[in-house]
Amino acid sequence: MDRTTIDLLQGTLAVLILKALSWGPMHGYGIARWIEDVTDQDLLVEEGSLYPALHRLEALGFVTSAWSISDTNRRVKSYTITDRGRQRLRAETSRWDRFSVAVSRVLQARRPRTA
Amino acid sequence: MTERMRPDRPIGPPDVRKDVDDELAFHLEERQRDFAARGLSDAEARTAALRRFGNPADVAAACRAIDERWQQEVRRASMLSDLRQDLVHAGRSLVMAPAFTIVALLTLALGIGATTTMFSVVNAVLVQSLPFSDPDRLVATRGSLADLRDLEAGARSFQQMAFWASNLFNLRQEGGDSRQVLGGQVSTNLFAVLGVQPLLGRSFTPADDRQNVIVLAHPLWQSQFGGDPEVLGRTVVLSGSSYTVVGVAPPWFRFPTSEFQLWAPLGILDRDVPQQAANRAFRIFSGIGRLDAGVTIEQARGAAEAIAGRLAREFPATNEGISFTIESLYDRLVGDSRPTLAILIGAVGLLLLIGCANVANLILARTTVREREMAIRMALGASRGRLVRQLMTESLMLAGAGGLLGLLLAGWGIGLLPGLVDARVPRGDGIRIDATVLAFSALATVLTAIVFGLAPALQAARGPASALKESGRGAGAAVRGRRLRRLIVIAETALAVVVLVGAGLLVRSYLALTARDPGFAPDHLVSFNVQFVALPDVESRRQAASELVEQLARIPGVEAAGGATGLPVVTPQRGTRFEADGRVLNADEAGAWFMAASPGYFTALQTQVLQGRAIDSRDTAAAAPVAVINAVLAEQLFPGQRAIGRRLRLLDPQQSRDWRTIVGVVGDVAYRGLQEPPQPTIYTPFAQTPFMWLYVMLRAPGGVDPIARSLRTVLPAVHPTLTAGNLRSMNEVISQSVSVPRFNMLLLSAFAGFALVLTAIGVYGVIAYSVAQRRQEVGVRMAIGADGFDILWLVLKEALTTASAGVVLGLVAAALLSRFMGSLLFFVSAGDPPTLAAAGGALLVVALAASAIPAVRAMRVAPVTALRQE
Numbered sequence: 001m002d003r004t005t006i007d008l009l010q011g012t013l014a015v016l017i018l019k020a021l022s023w024g025p026m027h028g029y030g031i032a033r034w035i036e037d038v039t040d041q042d043l044l045v046e047e048g049s050l051y052p053a054l055h056r057l058e059a060l061g062f063v064t065s066a067w068s069i070s071d072t073n074r075r076v077k078s079y080t081i082t083d084r085g086r087q088r089l090r091a092e093t094s095r096w097d098r099f100s101v102a103v104s105r106v107l108q109a110r111r112p113r114t115a
Numbered sequence: 116m117t118e119r120m121r122p123d124r125p126i127g128p129p130d131v132r133k134d135v136d137d138e139l140a141f142h143l144e145e146r147q148r149d150f151a152a153r154g155l156s157d158a159e160a161r162t163a164a165l166r167r168f169g170n171p172a173d174v175a176a177a178c179r180a181i182d183e184r185w186q187q188e189v190r191r192a193s194m195l196s197d198l199r200q201d202l203v204h205a206g207r208s209l210v211m212a213p214a215f216t217i218v219a220l221l222t223l224a225l226g227i228g229a230t231t232t233m234f235s236v237v238n239a240v241l242v243q244s245l246p247f248s249d250p251d252r253l254v255a256t257r258g259s260l261a262d263l264r265d266l267e268a269g270a271r272s273f274q275q276m277a278f279w280a281s282n283l284f285n286l287r288q289e290g291g292d293s294r295q296v297l298g299g300q301v302s303t304n305l306f307a308v309l310g311v312q313p314l315l316g317r318s319f320t321p322a323d324d325r326q327n328v329i330v331l332a333h334p335l336w337q338s339q340f341g342g343d344p345e346v347l348g349r350t351v352v353l354s355g356s357s358y359t360v361v362g363v364a365p366p367w368f369r370f371p372t373s374e375f376q377l378w379a380p381l382g383i384l385d386r387d388v389p390q391q392a393a394n395r396a397f398r399i400f401s402g403i404g405r406l407d408a409g410v411t412i413e414q415a416r417g418a419a420e421a422i423a424g425r426l427a428r429e430f431p432a433t434n435e436g437i438s439f440t441i442e443s444l445y446d447r448l449v450g451d452s453r454p455t456l457a458i459l460i461g462a463v464g465l466l467l468l469i470g471c472a473n474v475a476n477l478i479l480a481r482t483t484v485r486e487r488e489m490a491i492r493m494a495l496g497a498s499r500g501r502l503v504r505q506l507m508t509e510s511l512m513l514a515g516a517g518g519l520l521g522l523l524l525a526g527w528g529i530g531l532l533p534g535l536v537d538a539r540v541p542r543g544d545g546i547r548i549d550a551t552v553l554a555f556s557a558l559a560t561v562l563t564a565i566v567f568g569l570a571p572a573l574q575a576a577r578g579p580a581s582a583l584k585e586s587g588r589g590a591g592a593a594v595r596g597r598r599l600r601r602l603i604v605i606a607e608t609a610l611a612v613v614v615l616v617g618a619g620l621l622v623r624s625y626l627a628l629t630a631r632d633p634g635f636a637p638d639h640l641v642s643f644n645v646q647f648v649a650l651p652d653v654e655s656r657r658q659a660a661s662e663l664v665e666q667l668a669r670i671p672g673v674e675a676a677g678g679a680t681g682l683p684v685v686t687p688q689r690g691t692r693f694e695a696d697g698r699v700l701n702a703d704e705a706g707a708w709f710m711a712a713s714p715g716y717f718t719a720l721q722t723q724v725l726q727g728r729a730i731d732s733r734d735t736a737a738a739a740p741v742a743v744i745n746a747v748l749a750e751q752l753f754p755g756q757r758a759i760g761r762r763l764r765l766l767d768p769q770q771s772r773d774w775r776t777i778v779g780v781v782g783d784v785a786y787r788g789l790q791e792p793p794q795p796t797i798y799t800p801f802a803q804t805p806f807m808w809l810y811v812m813l814r815a816p817g818g819v820d821p822i823a824r825s826l827r828t829v830l831p832a833v834h835p836t837l838t839a840g841n842l843r844s845m846n847e848v849i850s851q852s853v854s855v856p857r858f859n860m861l862l863l864s865a866f867a868g869f870a871l872v873l874t875a876i877g878v879y880g881v882i883a884y885s886v887a888q889r890r891q892e893v894g895v896r897m898a899i900g901a902d903g904f905d906i907l908w909l910v911l912k913e914a915l916t917t918a919s920a921g922v923v924l925g926l927v928a929a930a931l932l933s934r935f936m937g938s939l940l941f942f943v944s945a946g947d948p949p950t951l952a953a954a955g956g957a958l959l960v961v962a963l964a965a966s967a968i969p970a971v972r973a974m975r976v977a978p979v980t981a982l983r984q985e
Binding site: 028049067074077 | 134
């Protein structure tokens with residue numbers, strides 16, 4: 001498999017998690033799988049950093065968690081995005097949009113005329 | 116996502132470690148399952164999953180760290196919000212019961228304020244160290260100047276020694292009136308030994324030793340020199356001689372006590388009265404020494420004992436049986452104020468406890484009312500601990516506000532503390548609210564809150580079930596509350612009895628003290644002192660004294676005039692050794708007070724001449740040497756026999772050792788305080804044994820003012836250097852001599868008054884509440900034929916049994932505690948039965964009086980209404 005690994009900018013993982021949760025509650029493994037699926041595995045999330053990011057988001061109040069029992073009879077911790085989390089996601093999305101537009105503009109810029 | 120969502124762990128703090136482990140394990144299992152589904156073997160799938168994940172232990176640690184910090188924050192936030200809730204709730208419930216809050220607040224503010232004020236004195240006297248450099252190494256002793264100098268020369272325990280004696284000076288500024296001030300005659304190194312720098316100018320140098328120079332105490336500089344910074348170099352007249360001011364001491368400096376207004380070099384004594392400085396029997400001097408590093412006070416005592424033994428062998432006439440008492444300077448300066456302070460702070464602490472009892476009772480009365488509120492809150496899920504905490508917050512808030520108010524009161528009270536209290540405080544600005552006092556006040560506040568708040572809080576939060584079930588009156592909870600309140604009142608009564616007994620003992624002691632016959636008639640008696648120091652020789656002093664007494668007797672309105680070298684009630688001036696004709700006296704019999712008296716002295720005092728005659732104009736210098744003795748000495752020397760015609764002679768090296776014929780026996784005069792029994796006293800004619808000073812007594816029904824006017828012409832006419840010091844009535848002298856016991860008595864009586872009022876309030880509260888609770892019972896009793904007096908007795912009986920229990924407890928405690936008052940009591944024993952009985956009786960009467968209103972209210976209960984209620 002030919003994959004591009006993109007070095008995630010700091011904080012981007014948090015945005016991806018919030019985005020994943022914006023569809024509904026999910027456990028950590030589900031979030032990892034969702035990111036793999038939607039990016040066609042172009043974006044390989046380092047699974048180790050996913051969980052600290054999730055816990056940090058919970059401490060900050062952007063997500064909440066609840067425990068339940070799976071059909072394999074395991075304790076499962078699933079996360080739900082909060083209103084604050086959605087606000088944050090919106091803010092990050094528009095920031096990202098502005099950023100990528102700006103970067104695209106730079107990359108497509110023509111050679112400046114010299115005086 | 117196929118999991119059934121159902122709650123797993125409903126309540127309780129999360130187990131962070133297990134949660135993180137479970138979460139990560141689930142992830143790895145799911146990943147492994149996915150890999151297995153793609154055809155990998157179990158082992159391969161597991162390895163792949165792990166590879167994909169990284170190190171689970173690191174990830175788990177990172178997650179745990181985040182979660183734990185988060186949990187901490189959550190806990191802190193919830194505590195803060197609980198606290199805020201409690202504070203708001205407490206504040207609201209206090210504001211909603213303003214009468215309760217004001218009464219409780221005032222009680223606490225007064226209690227904490229008084230305790231803090233008293234503690235500020237204790238702090239200044241007993242806690243702060245002496246304001247001298249390295250004060251723990253300073254020790255003090257007394258003796259004659261010659262002995263002390265020998266001690267300094269012989270003892271290697273001391274780095275340095277300084278000496279002082281107190282002296283009364285008549286201080287006069289150019290063109291001003293004369294006033295008497297107490298001063299210290301000090302060796303020139305005193306300030307250096309203490310390590311004290313003057314505020315202005317300089318302290319003494321060795322070159323000053325025989326010079327007429329003085330250092331002023333700060334208060335004298337302020338009052339007599341207006342705080343003039345140009346005071347250095349000014350000249351004042353002290354007892355007739357000119358002195359130059361060379362320095363002013365710092366404001367906080369007082370040595371040895373606050374009464375000392377100036378210091379002059381001790382060497383002046385060597386110069387002017389060498390016989391005093393050399394006289395080993397003249398033990399009016401004090402010495403302080405700075406112990407060498409590593410030398411203990413016991414070692415210094417041992418060294419001093421060896422020197423005293425040597426002196427006793429060398430000078431048996433004066434030094435036999437004499438030793439040096441070496442104590443720390445701290446003990447010397449403040450040691451004897453310890454019992455008084457202990458008793459005052461103890462009394463004030465008891466008062467605070469009584470106040471606590473009242474506040475606890477008020478709170479209990481409220482919690483009974485609030486019981487349903489508590490029950491409902493508990494039913495709604497508030498824990499018992501949470502409710503106790505909320506009620507304690509209320510108590511702490513109350514105590515805190517009371518403490519702050521109390522601190523304000525203390526700041527004000529400290530300003531009011533009369534000079535009496537601070538006379539013995541070693542540092543002038545020592546009585547103040549400093550960190551120690553603040554800490555004490557805070558501690559007192561918290562303890563107060565716990566003492567008055569804990570029992571009611573525990574009582575209130577007993578449990579939801581019992582309180583909700585009890586809807587009616589007289590139910591179990593209320594009965595338990597009533598019992599607790601009664602217990603509190605019993606304790607309160609007991610405490611009040613203790614305070615009352617203390618005050619009663621001081622009152623009895625003071626009354627006994629002032630009722631004592633001083634041996635003279637103080638009404639219409641005026642006294643002042645004159646100093647003959649500036650007169651050139653013995654002959655001129657003799658001359659001046661006899662002329663003075665003659666002139667004074669001629670002043671219109673003066674019925675009798677005389678003088679002696681001692682001032683009744685205040686000072687006998689000195690003791691002497693003597694021997695009596697034909698009798699061998701053992702050591703403790705051979706000492707007596709010795710005074711030189713002028714003709715007219717006993718007439719002016721109206722002291723009875725019991726045998727023979729008084730000193731009169733016959734007793735000139737040239738006449739045969741005579742003496743008059745007092746009744747105590749006559750009884751001691753010649754029990755049951757006539758003393759007239761017997762002989763004795765003084766062994767005081769300063770006086771002639773002539774045998775003196777006893778020509779009279781006079782009544783006993785109290786020379787040192789009213790509390791001391793009369794001591795053996797010998798009077799000699801002033802003309803035969805002249806001194807440097809005379810305390811003049813004038814029998815003058817017109818009082819002090821006309822005398823003051825006459826003296827302005829009479830004294831200069833006798834000799835231009837003579838001035839009258841401390842002109843005042845003898846009643847004033849006596850009153851001043853008992854000012855400390857009077858102050859203690861008044862203060863403790865005020866405390867006792869407070870204690871009685873607080874106890875009355877406490878008893879009233881309990882009885883009134885009890886009557887309200889028992890309305891139904893009263894109604895039933897009346898319905899079945901009890902009359903008003905039965906009901907009255909029913910109520911009063913409750914008050915009496917409660918108060919009696921308290922009185923009995925209190926009397927036992929007082930009997931035990933009053934022993935510590937022994938040093939403050941004169942002519943009354945610590946366990947004085949009449950005082951105990953009176954204190955107990957007073958509390959019973961107060962309890963009865965306080966329950967009278969509720970009792971009468973109970974008598975007026977209409978049976979029908981009472982029965983109808985519930």
